[in-house]
Amino acid sequence: MRLGLDYGGTKIEGIVLAPDGTERARARVPTPRHDYPGGIRVIRDLMLHLEDMAGARIEQVGIGVPGSVDRTTGRVTLGNSTWLHGHDLRGDLTEALKRPVKIANDANCFALSEAVDGAAAGAEVVFGVILGTGVGGGFVVHGRLIEGVNAIGGEWGHIPLPTPRDDERPGPLCSCGVPGHTESWLSGPNLAADHARRIGATEGEGPKVQEIVVLARGGDAAAEETLRRFEDRLGRSLAVIVNILDPDVIVLGGGLSNIARLYENVPALVEPHVFGDKFNTRIVRNRHGDSSGVRGAAWL
Missing domain, CATH: 3.30.420.40 (ATPase, nucleotide binding domain)
Known part of the structure; x- marks a missing residue:
């Protein structure tokens, strides 16, 4: 046991x-x-x-x-x-x-869970993504968690947003104190903050993420634009991971992984930024949901 x-x-x-x-x-x-x-x-x-x-x-x-x-x-x-x-x-x-006790970052545990018996079971190279209050990740190769010599393997939330546009410079302040990191655009609170800026609302007083999704589904133009910006930024950021790791599967986790349209729209937004003439990486929703972290800890 x-x-x-x-x-x-x-x-x-x-x-x-x-x-x-x-x-x-x-x-x-x-x-x-x-x-x-x-x-x-x-x-x-x-x-x-x-x-x-x-x-x-x-x-x-x-x-x-x-x-x-x-x-x-x-x-x-x-x-x-x-x-x-x-x-x-x-x-x-x-x-x-x-x-005996083994210990790891919770995002690494998520990636391990989904690689062992989750949405990416059987894949050789898996990158697990956390899109929630923060942005994190972990990667697993042949069923083995890769943490790195500095124990920061998979921390893609703290790379600069790739190919920033003029209106994305220098970018919002990240939780680590540096402006323009991926987390400062792709976390749940920062998605809501981006929408608040778009509609002229005070940060923290605009619609929450799920409300933005519902508004976009109902035809609200500003909410639709916000989600399209988010998807574009997510596509650019995941392309960096593909160019470095070339994973078989990218598994999305965290609260924002429940936005169904991401799996339809984001792959086509990754492809233009991937080196080479093909893009075969699958982007999938997690299988174990909120249980992935605790299951991954057991698999350590």
């Missing part, structure tokens, strides 16, 4: 998978925010509870966390759960749980 844990800012979710990937147990508890030792205790108790539910001992534990995880020290940095920063979460959990 293997345990996957998704350590989020508001909840910690756990899942137990049998060796064949069958779900045996699942539970979630509130995250003890700004309480690092409390989080360790909650995870230990959650594991014991899940063992009881599954009726078997858990032999391996994987955990996905927001931020970057140093491959040597196991220390967490850069995530929005700031109380984890600087701690050896992997080592502390290994000691508390008395069994």
Whole structure:
């Protein structure tokens, strides 16, 4: 049995998978925010509870966390759960749980889940995309997660928007403090902010993403223009990934992955920016939805 844990800012979710990937147990508890030792205790108790539910001992534990995880020290940095920063979460959990623990960025866990038994199962090279409150990603080659020597593999949210137009320079401020990064255009809040600028609304007071989608579906010209700009920017940004990794499949995750028109419109917007005379990469919706992160942690 293997345990996957998704350590989020508001909840910690756990899942137990049998060796064949069958779900045996699942539970979630509130995250003890700004309480690092409390989080360790909650995870230990959650594991014991899940063992009881599954009726078997858990032999391996994987955990996905927001931020970057140093491959040597196991220390967490850069995530929005700031109380984890600087701690050896992997080592502390290994000691508390008395069994091996692997740890990775939550976007990497999403990519691994979809590559192992999700929408990209069987593909050799997979890039997993998170389009949500932030923009992240991870890539998997032959079923193996590629994190990189700096533990930032797949962080495409922090590359500059490719081929920026005059009205896209220097671009909005990214969460990392640099203007014009992909995340500053393609996250959910920044899509809504782009629409607010278009209609002259104060940022934060315009329609939310799902409202923009509904407005566009109903024929609202400004909302349609906003989604077309988003799709164009997404196409340009994914083309960079294709030119570097040439993946078999790109799997979209996060809240914006539920916008059905992306799968119809974006591939044709990627192709003109791809080097060469063909573009065969599939762009698909995730299979496991919100469960991808916690399942990927188990597959670590």
